Amino acid sequence: MAKVVAAAAELLVEVGPEQLSIPAIAIAADVPRAAIYPFFPDKYALLSHLARAEMDSLLHTLQQSSSADSDSWRQRVDKLVTVAVDYYNSHPVASILLLRGTLGDGDHDAHKAKNRAISQLLRSHLEPLEALEPLPQAPDAAILAVEIAFACMQHGYQIDQRVSPPIAREATRAACAYLSLWEREHEQS
CATH class of the missing domain: 1.10.357 (Tetracycline Repressor; domain 2)
Structure with a gap:
């Protein structure tokens, strides 16, 4: 999950919260989307974690x-x-x-x-x-x-x-x- 959080932080700075998405984070972190959803059901859960x-x-x-x-x-x-x-x-x-x-x-x-x-x-x-x-x-x-x-x-x-x-x-x-x-x-x- 550290890779997911780090990728989300990088993408957040690049594209902003509106354009951030779980599929984009999965690609950037090189992990399957399905591996992210149990921890972060949507991007708002991930953004809340980062916040x-x-x-x-x-x-x-x-x-x-x-x-x-x-x-x-x-x-x-x-x-x-x-x-x-x-x-x-x-x-x-x-x-x-x-x-x-x-x-x-x-x-x-x-x-x-x-x-x-x-x-x-x-x-x-x-x-x-x-x-x-x-x-x-x-x-x-x-x-x-x-x-x-x-x-x-x-x-x-x-x-x-x-x-x-x-x-x-x-x-x-x-x-x-x-x-x-x-x-x-x-x-x-």
């Missing part, structure tokens, strides 16, 4: 990035956005699958899980600073901040097929503007 793998890889990359050397919560948000942008720009499969939008119900659930995991990472990067009030859980302010930054990245990708530095700055600015609602120095007593 989950890219989400896991993105999350791992974000977890490995250290923003502990940043004293400011804004710098920590910027570091996470920068790492995500660098990941997307250097992984075309991730950009196609994660920045173009969901391709099915299973994909939608995976995006929600990714946002939840990244929001937990965001909380873990911000809480030690105690510069912000505890972020509300309902609605989850950390997830909303992640979704705001992600929406900016999606917008940039839709326009340029990559996330440009100005869009990355806007993603950071937008997420920080939202999170600043809980900044301690603006607390009113």
Whole structure:
């Protein structure tokens, strides 16, 4: 199945998700179509598998990035956005699958899980600073901040097929503007 997944990723970059097909993947992977269907009944199941793998890889990359050397919560948000942008720009499969939008119900659930995991990472990067009030859980302010930054990245990708530095700055600015609602120095007593 590794050959099938690798061939699907290559073809996805070449032809896009609309033109991708199980028969084309079978030819590229040099495996019979019938060998693919038990694992991936259609191309959307395969694309969902690829998307989950890219989400896991993105999350791992974000977890490995250290923003502990940043004293400011804004710098920590910027570091996470920068790492995500660098990941997307250097992984075309991730950009196609994660920045173009969901391709099915299973994909939608995976995006929600990714946002939840990244929001937990965001909380873990911000809480030690105690510069912000505890972020509300309902609605989850950390997830909303992640979704705001992600929406900016999606917008940039839709326009340029990559996330440009100005869009990355806007993603950071937008997420920080939202999170600043809980900044301690603006607390009113």
